[in-house]
Amino acid sequence: xxxxxxxxxxxxxxxxxxxxxxxxxxxxxxxxxxxxxxxxxxxxxxxxxxxxxxxxxxxxxxxxxxxxxxxxxxxxxxxx
Numbered sequence: 677x678x679x680x681x682x683x684x685x686x687x688x689x690x691x692x693x694x695x696x697x698x699x700x701x702x703x704x705x706x707x708x709x710x711x712x713x714x715x716x717x718x719x720x721x722x723x724x725x726x727x728x729x730x731x732x733x734x735x736x737x738x739x740x741x742x743x744x745x746x747x748x749x750x751x752x753x754x755x756x
Contacts, residue, residue, distance in 0.1 A: 682742045686721070689738045693725055696736075703729025712740060 693705050705725035713722055719740040726733050 685740075685742060689721060689723065689736070692738075693723060693736055696734075698727035698730060698732050699734070700732040701727065701730040703727045703732075705734060 690707070693707060696705060697703065698705060704727070706728050707723050707725050709724040711722050713720055715737075721738045721740045723736040723738070724733065725736060
């Protein structure tokens with residue numbers, strides 16, 4: 677996967693976040709923290725968000741197919 681492909685993938689994650697209304701008030705979510713984690717051996721982008729209107733917190737999980745096992749530790753160290 678090229679950097680351009682990875683960026684498109686990450687942009688699509690933010691599009692999902694931006695198009696998801698708060699389940700409490702219908703407001704917009706703002707991304708506060710992004711981390712990469714392995715869950716059952718599968719890499720995920722985990723984005724912690726907060727509603728800009730009411731403060732409700734929500735966690736979005738996206739698979740991260742662009743992360744290979746050999747690069748996982750290096751990427752996590754760089755991003756976190």
